[in-house]
Amino acid sequence: MEKLQNIRIAVDAIVFGYKNNGLYVLLIEQQFGSSEKYWALPGGLVQNDESLNDAVIRELHEETNVQLTFMEQLYTFGDDIHRDSRNRVISVAYYALVDASNLEIKADTDAERVQWFKIDEIPSLAFDHNLILKKGIERLKAKLTYEPIGFDLLSEEFLFSDLENLYCTILEKEIDRRNFRKKILSYGILEETEKFSPIKTGRPAKLFKFNKLKYNELIQKGFHFEIKFA
Amino acid sequence: MEKLQNIRIAVDAIVFGYKNNGLYVLLIEQQFGSSEKYWALPGGLVQNDESLNDAVIRELHEETNVQLTFMEQLYTFGDDIHRDSRNRVISVAYYALVDASNLEIKADTDAERVQWFKIDEIPSLAFDHNLILKKGIERLKAKLTYEPIGFDLLSEEFLFSDLENLYCTILEKEIDRRNFRKKILSYGILEETEKFSPIKTGRPAKLFKFNKLKYNELIQKGFHFEIKFA
DNA sequence: CTACATTTGCGTATAATTAACGCAAACTAA
DNA sequence: TTAGTTTGCGTTAATTATACGCAAATGTAG
Numbered sequence: 119m120e121k122l123q124n125i126r127i128a129v130d131a132i133v134f135g136y137k138n139n140g141l142y143v144l145l146i147e148q149q150f151g152s153s154e155k156y157w158a159l160p161g162g163l164v165q166n167d168e169s170l171n172d173a174v175i176r177e178l179h180e181e182t183n184v185q186l187t188f189m190e191q192l193y194t195f196g197d198d199i200h201r202d203s204r205n206r207v208i209s210v211a212y213y214a215l216v217d218a219s220n221l222e223i224k225a226d227t228d229a230e231r232v233q234w235f236k237i238d239e240i241p242s243l244a245f246d247h248n249l250i251l252k253k254g255i256e257r258l259k260a261k262l263t264y265e266p267i268g269f270d271l272l273s274e275e276f277l278f279s280d281l282e283n284l285y286c287t288i289l290e291k292e293i294d295r296r297n298f299r300k301k302i303l304s305y306g307i308l309e310e311t312e313k314f315s316p317i318k319t320g321r322p323a324k325l326f327k328f329n330k331l332k333y334n335e336l337i338q339k340g341f342h343f344e345i346k347f348a
Numbered sequence: 349m350e351k352l353q354n355i356r357i358a359v360d361a362i363v364f365g366y367k368n369n370g371l372y373v374l375l376i377e378q379q380f381g382s383s384e385k386y387w388a389l390p391g392g393l394v395q396n397d398e399s400l401n402d403a404v405i406r407e408l409h410e411e412t413n414v415q416l417t418f419m420e421q422l423y424t425f426g427d428d429i430h431r432d433s434r435n436r437v438i439s440v441a442y443y444a445l446v447d448a449s450n451l452e453i454k455a456d457t458d459a460e461r462v463q464w465f466k467i468d469e470i471p472s473l474a475f476d477h478n479l480i481l482k483k484g485i486e487r488l489k490a491k492l493t494y495e496p497i498g499f500d501l502l503s504e505e506f507l508f509s510d511l512e513n514l515y516c517t518i519l520e521k522e523i524d525r526r527n528f529r530k531k532i533l534s535y536g537i538l539e540e541t542e543k544f545s546p547i548k549t550g551r552p553a554k555l556f557k558f559n560k561l562k563y564n565e566l567i568q569k570g571f572h573f574e575i576k577f578a
Numbered sequence: 579c580t581a582c583a584t585t586t587g588c589g590t591a592t593a594a595t596t597a598a599c600g601c602a603a604a605c606t607a608a
Numbered sequence: 609t610t611a612g613t614t615t616g617c618g619t620t621a622a623t624t625a626t627a628c629g630c631a632a633a634t635g636t637a638g
Contacts, residue, residue, distance in 0.1 A: 169427040170426040170427055171427050196400040
């Protein structure tokens with residue numbers, strides 16, 4: 119006779135932000151038991167009557183106040199039966215992007231802290247969250263090269279040099295500025311605005327916008343976004 | 349006060365096979381209630397003490413006797429809370445490949461039937477399995493173009509024309525036979541055997557083998573498999 | 579035995595794309 | 609004015625993709 123299933127299901131979210139020319143992740147500090155504190159990905163158990171998607175949104179809303187520009191399911195972690203030492207918990211992980219440039223993260227609630235961590239300065243996290251994060255970063259890197267999600271990490275209007283920098287730093291690759299610009303522009307998915315950068319150094323730079331409508335049109339016609347370097 | 353979580357977790361598997369120049373999926377016939385019968389993807393509830401991976405393997409073993417050559421997690425379906433009308437069930441879907449060319453599928457057990465279905469002749473399936481399958485096919489198509497998983501659908505030794513055919517039929521694209529051959533051969537991941545095809549029509553064709561060791565070596569050096577057509 | 583149909587295996591010319599640079603324009607600061 | 613900095617637009621060579629041509633090696637029909 120089979121025992122009744124006794125497995126919990128949770129969602130966890132990796133929220134990526136890009137600021138100060140670096141990739142960041144949003145972590146929250148959780149209290150375990152009476153003393154132990156750990157940084158962890160935002161997340162929690164799924165409620166009986168909510169979709170996985172809604173669960174992620176709810177948890178993010180409860181724990182932070184970020185405004186997502188992109189979200190996608192990443193992977194379901196359920197091979198390590200003891201990933202949570204208390205109970206068996208299977209976690210459906212998501213990753214999301216935000217425009218971190220003009221974003222205030224929520225003040226402390228429930229004695230929990232919320233903070234941006236630079237991607238190369240991540241502490242030891244709760245559960246298998248370091249593993250989840252690793253997979254998230256891999257996916258982000260891959261996705262950046264074949265879908266225009268880089269724009270979701272930037273402000274609506276951005277400089278070409280920001281975009282270039284974002285690709286360089288996240289993918290950890292060198293890149294020829296001129297070829298990069300030429301390639302992106304050739305796709306015709308950017309819109310030039312009349313505005314200029316407020317930064318007062320060097321030649322003034324135009325602000326650009328990503329034209330999502332145009333992108334969708336092109337996709338219909340079989341267009342395929344791709345950025346790759348040596 | 350929150351109610352105790354009452355969600356079940358299942359795994360489902362899409363098993364792809366390639367034979368007679370066509371892509372097939374393995375389905376099983378399930379009985380619901382007293383009369384309704386539905387074709388469905390092999391799968392079932394995860395046990396308390398088994399990993400997700402093991403659950404898939406066990407279910408496939410119970411319901412079929414296929415020998416997998418590749419398996420990967422596909423997606424977790426949990427947004428439609430009523431995808432199973434009886435209880436809330438979240439399903440972690442996997443997709444797998446087999447060499448269907450010399451494979452006998454299991455005879456009926458538990459009054460269940462197991463059968464190969466051609467990909468364009470799939471009936472209406474149980475739960476949201478048509479949706480799962482759709483996503484699986486998309487993933488298979490995508491993955492074929494950037495990882496050498498096509499070989500996992502063929503016999504250990506295969507003809508170049510088989511490989512070419514596989515790509516054409518699964519991706520539903522035309523392809524120049526000569527350029528395709530040139531490209532694959534240029535990668536140096538195939539091994540020529542001394543054997544020839546038993547088929548007695550036209551010029552005798554050499555049998556080839558996929559050299560996985562060599563492929564892994566190349567990957568280490570930064571090699572990137574890719575097959576794409578206009 | 580010969581001509582023909584069929585499929586394999588190897589080439590070659592041309593078009594398209596990528597990679598590697600040069601450099602002037604437009605500003606600020608000194 | 610001059611130096612420093614960043615933007616924006618080109619040009620050329622190397623690589624890769626595309627579109628074919630065609631002979632080799634078999635079986636088969638007459």
